[in-house]
Amino acid sequence: MRFKYYMTLLLALGAPAVMAAPADDIRASLDKLNLPMQVQTISESPMEGLYQVQMDSGRIIYASADGKFLVQGALFDVTDGGLSNLTAAAEAKTIGESLNKLPREEMVIFAPEKPETHVTIFTDVDCGYCRLLHSEVDELNALGIEVRYLAFPRSGASGESAATMESIWCAKDPQEAMTQAKLGNTIEQASCANPVANQYQLGVQLGVQGTPAIFLANGTLVPGYKPAKTLAQEALANQ
Incomplete structure (x- = not known):
C-alpha cells in the first residue's frame, strides 16, 4: 500500500x-x-x-x-x-537530513568552486522541464548553487529511460553524459553497479510524482521547474 x-x-x-x-x-x-x-x-x-x-x-x-x-x-x-x-516543516527537516547524508559518489553533481548551498534534484533525462532546468545549471553554479542529481526515470526502474540513466551513472564522465543525454543526444551504453533503481525507490518513498522534483538543503520540496534566479533565491533562503 x-x-x-x-x-x-x-x-x-x-x-x-x-x-x-x-x-x-x-x-x-x-x-x-x-x-x-x-x-x-x-x-x-x-x-x-x-x-x-x-x-x-x-x-x-x-x-x-x-x-x-x-x-x-x-x-x-x-x-x-x-x-x-x-x-510539512517536520517532514522537511527529516527529509533534508536524509538527503544530505547520501554519498556524493552516488550522485551526478555540478558544483561551483565555492558553493553557498545546494539543491538535490530527482531528474529524468527525457523530461522536457528537466532538460530546461539543466540548461541553466551553469547559471545556478554562478549564483552559488551546487546541483546534485538523483535518478528518477518516470517510466520506472526498468525501461529505456532507466537504461540511459544507468549509462550516465556508469560513464567515465557522468556530468558530460548527463548533459549530452539532456540535449537529446545518444550516449554510449555502459553498465556497472549503480544506484538508479534505489534512487527511484527513494523518490517514490518521498512522494515524488513528477520531475524535476527539487529538494532544497533544508528538505523543502520545490515541485517542478523554476528559473535559475528564482530557484537560487529560494535555495539560499532555505539552507
Whole structure:
C-alpha cells in the first residue's frame, strides 16, 4: 500500500484487547499493514490526543493513542498570522537530513568552486522541464548553487529511460553524459553497479510524482521547474 503525499486517509483498525503504551499500540497497528516504510519514531504531536509517527522515508502520519485510527494529511497550527503547516516543516527537516547524508559518489553533481548551498534534484533525462532546468545549471553554479542529481526515470526502474540513466551513472564522465543525454543526444551504453533503481525507490518513498522534483538543503520540496534566479533565491533562503 502506498501513501500519497497530503491525501487524507482514515483507517479503522482492530484495537488491542489489552491497552499498552500508545507507541506499542500504534506500532502493532502499523505492523498489520505491511507498509513499505519503517517506523522511525512515535511521539506526541502538538495536537492533544494525536500521535506523530515518523516513517524512515521522512513522511509523517498521525495516530490515535490506542492505535485504532490512522490519519495522513497536513496538521496546521492556527495563529494570528494565519496557518502554519506543522507536518510539512517536520517532514522537511527529516527529509533534508536524509538527503544530505547520501554519498556524493552516488550522485551526478555540478558544483561551483565555492558553493553557498545546494539543491538535490530527482531528474529524468527525457523530461522536457528537466532538460530546461539543466540548461541553466551553469547559471545556478554562478549564483552559488551546487546541483546534485538523483535518478528518477518516470517510466520506472526498468525501461529505456532507466537504461540511459544507468549509462550516465556508469560513464567515465557522468556530468558530460548527463548533459549530452539532456540535449537529446545518444550516449554510449555502459553498465556497472549503480544506484538508479534505489534512487527511484527513494523518490517514490518521498512522494515524488513528477520531475524535476527539487529538494532544497533544508528538505523543502520545490515541485517542478523554476528559473535559475528564482530557484537560487529560494535555495539560499532555505539552507
